[in-house]
Amino acid sequence: MSNTCPDCGSEFSRKDVMLRHQRNKHRISQPYPQTNDAYPPPPPPPPPPPPPPPPPPPPPLVLHHPFTMMLGWTYWFSKTFWTMITPSPERMIWWYKRCSHYLVPENLNDDSFIDSRYPSLIILDDLMRDVTNSKDVCELFVEGSHHRNLSVACILQNAFxxxxxxxxxxxxxxxxxLFKNPRDQVGQPIARQMYPNNPKNSMISTKRGHNNHM
Incomplete structure (x- = not known):
């Protein structure tokens, strides 16, 4: 922005230089401009960019049939159905010790007992002693599950x-x-088996997950 002398028409780049010219050349005295008049403040900085959007929530846990699963918890945990299975089983068999008229059948591994044409799910609940000593149930975990279109979930009060x-x-x-158990840090043996060189990071992640879902 140019500053023009009103007496002689000379142009100056700054107002203070023009005033000095008037004072020296034309003997016109005017108050010397303040710093803010001679040098206007810079424009304010632009506003900060908006924060990034939060990450999307993790997808729900989906179990892929056929599978074998072991759940370790203590008796005071509620039995909430928190999983989804794909494809959905068309037949579900639930054995529960206090409500069943019979325990694990002897013909569990016979093809006549489970029709492999349809996806099926077997849940073994509160049968820890019988299940962990059963060769027939172990056979399902080793090879029977995938060959017979069958998923098996075994609920134990002691994961080990x-x-x-x-x-x-x-x-x-x-x-x-493995569910949280204040009496027994059951995740430590699993962490040492899965990450023998650095089990500490696994335990930190486990504690963080427990704290976020309390």
């Missing part, structure tokens, strides 16, 4: 039961679910 078939069933499980 001392049954004869417990370890074989555990290492052949596609899903292992």
């Amino acid at each position: 039961s001392k049954g004869k078939e417990s370890r074989t069933m555990s290492i052949n499980s596609q899903y292992i679910v």
Whole structure:
């Protein structure tokens, strides 16, 4: 912006220079401009950009049939149905010790018992001692599940039961679910087995997940 002398028409780049010219050349005295008049303040900075949108929530847990799963929890946890299975089973068999008229049948591995043409789900609930010592149930975990279009979920009060078939069933499980237990940090043995060089990070992630869902 140019500043023009009203007496002689000379142009100056700054107002203070023009006033000095008037004072020296034309003997016209005017108050010297303040710093803010000679040098106007810079424009305000632009507003900060808006924060990024929050990440989308994680997708719901979906179990892919056929599968084998072991759930370790204690008796005071409620039995909330929190999973989805795809494809959905057309036949579901639930054995519960206190409500069933019979325990695990002897012909569990016979093709006549489970029709492999239809996706099926077997849930073994509160049968820890019988299940972890059953060769027939262990056979389902080893090879029967995938060959017979069958998913098996075994609910245990102790994820590391001392049954004869417990370890074989555990290492052949596609899903292992461990619920928080203040009495027993059951996730530590799993962390040492899965991440022998750095089990600490696994335990930190487990505690963070528990704290976020309390």
